[in-house]
Amino acid sequence: MSLWQYANPVKFLALSARVQPVLWALAAVFIGVGLIWGFFGTPDDARQGSTVKIIYLHVPAALMAINAWFMMLVASLIWLIRRHHVSALAAKAAAPVGLVMTLIALVTGAIWGQPMWGTWWAWDPRLTSFLILFLFYLGYIALWQAVEDPDTAADLTSVLCLVGSVFAVLSRYAVQFWNQGLHQGTSIPVATGNRSVADVFFYPLVMAMLGFGLLFLALVVYRTGTEIRLRRTSALRARMNRGA
Amino acid sequence: MPELGKYASEVMSAYAVSLLLLAALVGLTLWRGRAARRALEETEAEAGRRG
Numbered sequence: 567m568s569l570w571q572y573a574n575p576v577k578f579l580a581l582s583a584r585v586q587p588v589l590w591a592l593a594a595v596f597i598g599v600g601l602i603w604g605f606f607g608t609p610d611d612a613r614q615g616s617t618v619k620i621i622y623l624h625v626p627a628a629l630m631a632i633n634a635w636f637m638m639l640v641a642s643l644i645w646l647i648r649r650h651h652v653s654a655l656a657a658k659a660a661a662p663v664g665l666v667m668t669l670i671a672l673v674t675g676a677i678w679g680q681p682m683w684g685t686w687w688a689w690d691p692r693l694t695s696f697l698i699l700f701l702f703y704l705g706y707i708a709l710w711q712a713v714e715d716p717d718t719a720a721d722l723t724s725v726l727c728l729v730g731s732v733f734a735v736l737s738r739y740a741v742q743f744w745n746q747g748l749h750q751g752t753s754i755p756v757a758t759g760n761r762s763v764a765d766v767f768f769y770p771l772v773m774a775m776l777g778f779g780l781l782f783l784a785l786v787v788y789r790t791g792t793e794i795r796l797r798r799t800s801a802l803r804a805r806m807n808r809g810a
Numbered sequence: 811m812p813e814l815g816k817y818a819s820e821v822m823s824a825y826a827v828s829l830l831l832l833a834a835l836v837g838l839t840l841w842r843g844r845a846a847r848r849a850l851e852e853t854e855a856e857a858g859r860r861g
Contacts (some may be wrong), residue, residue: 601825605812605825606812610815615815615816615817616812616813616814616815616817616818616821617817617820617821619814619821619825620820620821620824623824623825623828624824627828662835663835666831666832666834666835669831670827670828670831670832673824673827673828673831674824674827674828677820677823677824677827678820678824680820681817681820781832781836785835785836785839788839788840788843789839789842789843791843792839792842792843792846792847795843795846795847795849795850796846796849796850798850799846799849799850799853802850802853802854802857803853805857806853806856806857806860809860
């Protein structure tokens with residue numbers, strides 16, 4: 567048994583049929599519990615008032631916006647090195663999910679920033695790098711649509727993904743690179759463990775983050791299956807047209 | 811319903827926009843997946859008829 571066996575589309579579809587019900591159910595439970603607990607069961611913050619409740623959407627969406635790009639990076643590298651079609655299709659399938667996560671992070675950030683900073687938007691390092699990441703997602707999706715040959719499209723989008731990874735890294739670490747701007751530093755630094763979020767906000771936030779991660783997985787697995795079926799349909803159609 | 815005070819509109823609009831975007835993403839994903847599944851089944855049936 568090897569992970570590479572799932573590069574076979576038939577085996578991937580069989581695996582996805584088995585894991586999808588579990589992924590969708592777990593995603594619904596974790597997101598439901600995280601958001602309901604966060605919205606109804608947590609107090610206002612002393613300084614931010616009730617706007618702290620936006621954290622349960624903003625942080626998980628931002629986390630997945632960056633991690634979706636890294637998943638696309640890994641899948642693109644696998645395509646470039648080993649030429650497994652499923653990995654290229656998985657990267658393609660993840661892009662719209664990452665785009666929506668980035669949009670949610672930008673919109674909820676603007677809504678949160680207005681009462682806290684007095685402005686919807688600032689050319690702050692983290693905000694700007696997130697906006698560029700959003701534009702990279704749009705460009706990546708447009709490039710897949712623009713190139714007719716699927717293998718060429720996979721090659722070009724993989725290279726674009728490598729370039730865009732610089733901005734995904736900047737989105738994550740911009741606050742550390744440039745010690746300036748309105749956006750606060752990382753609230754939950756995994757490396758040091760010195761989180762600045764109180765337990766009462768932290769636990770529902772973890773539930774929401776797990777839920778968003780599971781939703782991302784469920785969506786990508788489902789969408790990859792869709793891309794495989796679309797590819798198979800167009801291959802069959804091409805074969806029938808040649809035979810006609 | 812929790813008391814959201816003077817920031818009620820900000821909090822509610824953040825939740826409304828986010829849940830709407832997530833619902834649209836999931837809905838479009840499922841709709842496109844079903845259409846792709848149906849198209850493949852029809853194409854495979856047609857290919858089978860042609861031999």
